[in-house]
Amino acid sequence: MNSRDGKAASGNELSMTSNQSGLPEIHLIGINHVSAPVELRECLAFSTEQSETTLAELKKSKAIREILVISTCNRVEFLFTSHFREQAVQTIVDRLSAAKAIPAHRFKPAMYVYSGDAAVRHVFRVAASLDSMVMGEPQILGQIKDAYRLAVENKATGVVLNRLLHKAFSTAKRVRSETGIGDRAISISYAAVELAKKIFGRLDGKTVLLVGAGDMAELAVEHLHRNRASGRLFVANRTFEAGVNLARRFSGQAIHFEEIGASLARADIIISSTGSPGYVITQDLVRPIMRERRNRPLFFIDIAVPRDIDPNINRLENAYVYDIDDLQGVIDENVSSRQSESVKAERIIDEGVIRFRHWHDALDVVPTIKEIRGKLKAIAGAELAKTLQAMNHLSSEDIESLGKMIEAIVNKSLHDPMLFLKNPGSHRDKSLYIDIFRKIFKLENERD
Helix, strand or coil: CEEECCCCCCCCCCCCCECCCCCCEEEEEEEECCCCCHHHHHHHCCCHHHHHHHHHHHHCCCCCCEEEEEEECCEEEEEEEECEHHHHHHHHHHHHHHHHCCCHHHHHHHCEEEECHHHHHHHHHHHCCCCCCCCCCCHHHHHHHHHHHHHHHCCCCCHHHHHHHHHHHHHHHHHHHHCCCCCCCCCHHHHHHHHHHHHHCCCCCCCEEEECCCHHHHHHHHHHHHCCCCCCEEEECCCHHHHHHHHHHCCCEEECHHHHHHHCCCCCEEEECCCCCCCCECHHHHHHHHHHCCCCCEEEEECCCCCCECHHHHHCCCEEEEEHHHHHHHHHHHHHHHHHHHHHHHHHHHHHHHHHHHHHHHCCHHHHHHHHHHHHHHHHHHHHHHHHHCCCCCCHHHHHHHHHHHHHHHHHHHHHHHHHHHCCCCCCCHHHHHHHHHHHCCCCCCCC
16 A cells, blocks of 8 residues: 555555644545556446445444545545544455455455645546546546535535535636647547537537447547537448447437448438457448448448448548547647646646645644634724824824724634633534634635
8 A cells, every 4th residue: 555645655555644733634544546547446346326325334443533435446545534544454454345346455455545735636636537558538527526525415525625616626627728738539438429529510409320349449439529519320240239228328310230321321420339250341331331321421420340341431431430540649649738738737736735725734723813803903904004094192102002902802803712712622523623713804816
């Protein structure tokens, strides 16, 4: 297990901290596509129901104050706050081991732990899709929002993680709007949609024929729908039941494999991904269809290996065939583009981490009390100065006495609230009350 909190750690030893004073610190423990192979990740992944059960169990731990579970195909992570990192981490590892019936020694070497700024930066980078297998892919932000919603519904988060996640969402939005990190395709499915957009200009109203029901073809259809390819969807699969299930997901219609030829007359975009050893769609099948279509463009996306679509179809007018090798060129070109944009994105992330740290540090009692007292004294001083402008007859001793009186009023007015803020009670969340005080006195000055 690797510690990534800015402190040195030898070998696989994790530098743990126990901190009972002040506010609980932010930590994150998990595995992802970099630290663990898919064979391990899929064993540790949580369904929504399992995440809910895990949240309920981890909330019982006295070592954990707030907790959030993020589980996707590429990562399983636990974001939490705690005074006792060592005990909290062990609690999570034990719970993960028990929930998945996997010995901890199988996954602990692949786990990483972040604390403080490093944990915050990691969350921001994940939300902004800088830590994804496909940089810039949009799905991860929605998955984190779902994880956060589940944690809130189960009362597993508090003022710190609530603020952190909202800042992660706004930072991710800045990255997407102020950089080009999500503009260009770097996956086969994205590349296919980009090429379709170039050919057709707009995808709304286009009819899609899906040949086969593999993951890659399904993902391509999802991207087409996001780009408003709102026409009809036909699904042809050798196992008709599987075609029916997939068609239902996208409000489409399943057809038999033998109906592919007839369906070409209606389709604008054909996405093919089967396990056939030879061509499923040949030039001889397409040629008469093009006359029937009156040469309306027909776009083929062949993401099968071996190929499903006869490349000779490209010789037909207004018929376009792209296979994986063709699409890879678009991907390679756009990878370098996104990498250059990632420099801008990392700067935005760093700015977000600094602003969040300032907010988090201000949740300590002492700086909050100083800021409140300073604000009230400034207001009282300004009002006294206005009053003294109309009272020229007062001596310097009188003015000094009035100043002392104003300061005494401020101090006595704050006495009881400050005592409560310093010790709201062991059963209460001090950070929540500090946050409320800061909002009441409008001490927030960072951009949300």
